[in-house]
Amino acid sequence: xxxxxxxxxxxxxxxxxxxxxxxxxxxxxxxxxxxxxxxxxxxxxxxxxxxxxxxxxxxxxxxxxxxxxxxxxxxxxxxxxxxxxxxxxxxxxxxxxxxxxxxxxxxxxxxxxxxxxxxxxxxxxxxxxxxxxxxxxxxxxxxxxxxxxxxxxxxxxxxxxxxxxxxxxxxxxxxxxxxxxxxxxxxxxxxxxxxxxxxxxxxxxxxxxxxxxxxxxxxxxxxxxxxxxxxxxxxxxxxxxxxxxxxxxxxxxxxxxxxxxxxxxxxxxxxxxxxxxxxxxxxxxxxxxxxxxxxxxxxxxxxxxxxxxxxxxxxxxxxxxxxxxxxxxxxxxxxxxxxxxxxxxxxxxxxxxxxxxxxxxxxxxxxxxxxxxxxxxxxxxxxxxxxxxxxxxxxxxxxxxxxxxxxxxxxxxxxxxxxxxxxxxxxxxxxxxxxxxxxxxxxxxxxxxxxxxxxxxxxxxxxxxxxxxxxxxxxxxxxxxxx
Numbered sequence: 001x002x003x004x005x006x007x008x009x010x011x012x013x014x015x016x017x018x019x020x021x022x023x024x025x026x027x028x029x030x031x032x033x034x035x036x037x038x039x040x041x042x043x044x045x046x047x048x049x050x051x052x053x054x055x056x057x058x059x060x061x062x063x064x065x066x067x068x069x070x071x072x073x074x075x076x077x078x079x080x081x082x083x084x085x086x087x088x089x090x091x092x093x094x095x096x097x098x099x100x101x102x103x104x105x106x107x108x109x110x111x112x113x114x115x116x117x118x119x120x121x122x123x124x125x126x127x128x129x130x131x132x133x134x135x136x137x138x139x140x141x142x143x144x145x146x147x148x149x150x151x152x153x154x155x156x157x158x159x160x161x162x163x164x165x166x167x168x169x170x171x172x173x174x175x176x177x178x179x180x181x182x183x184x185x186x187x188x189x190x191x192x193x194x195x196x197x198x199x200x201x202x203x204x205x206x207x208x209x210x211x212x213x214x215x216x217x218x219x220x221x222x223x224x225x226x227x228x229x230x231x232x233x234x235x236x237x238x239x240x241x242x243x244x245x246x247x248x249x250x251x252x253x254x255x256x257x258x259x260x261x262x263x264x265x266x267x268x269x270x271x272x273x274x275x276x277x278x279x280x281x282x283x284x285x286x287x288x289x290x291x292x293x294x295x296x297x298x299x300x301x302x303x304x305x306x307x308x309x310x311x312x313x314x315x316x317x318x319x320x321x322x323x324x325x326x327x328x329x330x331x332x333x334x335x336x337x338x339x340x341x342x343x344x345x346x347x348x349x350x351x352x353x354x355x356x357x358x359x360x361x362x363x364x365x366x367x368x369x370x371x372x373x374x375x376x377x378x379x380x381x382x383x384x385x386x387x388x389x390x391x392x393x394x395x396x397x398x399x400x401x402x403x404x405x406x407x408x409x410x411x412x413x414x415x416x417x418x419x420x421x422x423x424x425x426x427x428x429x430x431x432x433x434x435x436x437x438x439x440x441x442x443x444x445x446x447x448x449x450x451x452x453x454x455x456x457x458x459x460x461x462x463x464x465x466x467x468x469x470x471x472x473x474x475x476x477x478x479x480x481x482x483x
Contacts, residue, residue: 016041022056060093067096071105084112099412099431100453100472107433140449144480148179150187154453155470157205160461163212166229167468169476174200176217178231181466181478188231192219205246209253214270216256218244224258226270235273239266246288248297255311257297259286265299267311281307281316288329292336300327306341308353320351322358325367333373333382338398340384342368348386350398360401366390369415373398374423374440383440385426387414393428395440405443409436416458416469424483427467429455435469437481451477 016039023032036042052058068091072080088109095101153172160167167179176190194200205218214234215227220243226235242261249256255276256268263282268275284303291297295311304327308318325344332339338359339351344367349358366389374383381397383404388394393414395405407428416429425446426438431454437447453473460467460481467479 013041013044017044017051018056018059021051021053025053064091064093064096067091067102071102072109080109084109088112100433103412103431103433103454138445138448140447140479144482145449146181146478146480148187148476148478149474150177150189151175151474151476153202153474154456154472155474155476156202156456158457158459158468158470158476159206159208159215160459160466160468161208161212161229162210162462164229166212167476167478168206168208168215168217169470170203170206170217171474172202173474174203174219176203176206176215176227178215178227178229179476190215190217190225190227190231190233192217192221192225194221201243204244207247207249209249209270210251211253214249214253216247216249216270218247218258220244222260222262224256224268226256226273235270237266237268237270237273237275239268239275239278240264242285245286248289248291250291250294250297252294255294257289257291259289259299261285263301263303265289265297265309267297277311279307279309279316281305281309287327290330290332292332292339298330298332298339300330300341302326304343304345306330306339306351308339318353318356320349320356320358322349322361323347328368329370331371331373331384333384333398334375338382338384340371340373340398342371342386344368346388346390348384348394348396350384350401360396360398362386362394362396362401362403364388364390364392364394366413369413370417372417372419374419374426375421377423380423383419383423385417385419387417387428389413391430391432393417393426393438395426395443405438405440407436407438407443409438409445410434412454416455418459418467420460421462421464425481427458427460429458429469431455431472435467435477435479437467447481449477449479451475 020036151171151173155169155171157170165181169177174192178188201220203217203219207216218224222240224237240260240262244258244260247258256270259265265279265286267277282301282303284301286299286301289297289299298308300306304323306320307316310317323343323345327341327343330341342348346364348362350360368386368388370387372385382399384398385395391410393407410430410432412430412432414428414430418427429435433451435449436445439446451471453471456470458469469477
């Protein structure tokens, strides 16, 4: 937005010309010729512009200096002293585009600053980057934290078994894992093997059936797999021509719906592994699906329409249009009366089957990545929470369309949000490495935990006594929660 107001812009044509000049200057003449042809810069009106030698490297160096300067800021927004920077390793170019590494360097600097101030006898405030005071006694103690290690890549998703003390996880290392929290046994590894000659792909989604007996996983290889809770592969469901983004069991636990980058949603009969019906209504990748009942579900897309579909019907029961950018996530409330959707257009919308237009349009100041509903609590409004790239989570009265709380405790985009089964608490996870637990009575933080990477997902166990979080540092954290 700042660049736009200042008249600044970056487009692919300009970048391609700088890359072309870099290849020429570096002696890669054949690569430069091929790149020029494929990128189309030979037809560009600015191709003959006089560009000084070394321009790409010079601009990358300036960008690296800028990111390093951001990392080197103190908590008060001023540049750090030289003595504080002495033990902090400078960023490399690759590290400068990795938010987790930048955050680690920033935290190392601030830890160093606190140590230096403490040595000088100065008072050290406990405050995070957003300015929110973090009381020391709110941090969940180490004895209540269980770190699950074994994945060799980022952990994207996790799901608690609804009946047994098991946690399932999905990772970019082409495996799912089933962790038993009753003992210290090694997890069951669910290997998503690729056909011979092909590379194993990320596991992107995971979900237990309502009985807790079967686990479904989706992969970027376009296949869904059904596993027993003992880790035996029961079925491999092949029907998509692109990666699977989302999958959900229906409430009865017999049908599974999957959504894919190929734009379709497919309903599967998991008892015999056959495809019941393919719904190809979207014109772009289908991002998410969620069941309203045993036979009816909603799907959303980057196109950015929302369809309500019923098994056996050739056309959608309902089409919701109103979002102006990609729709990232959808969820029905527990009653199936209200559907919530969130989008890159910075809004959360509430829909009902009784009308075509959104009942409410609720706004953030940046993209809204995920959402979740609270259970219905007698005497309390029906709540839905939205997690945004504006670093806040908002809790809304879904019926009245009003904001109950704006939860501003994170310093980076909030990716994950989940209500406690009672509705009394809300857990949020961000790429600032922090998991925060909020009271839905006061809107205040009641417990915190800082992990070793960005958080992709958080989820409460069915009894509400544990929280699981998936991290970009290849681990999961399971936190014992005490109200």
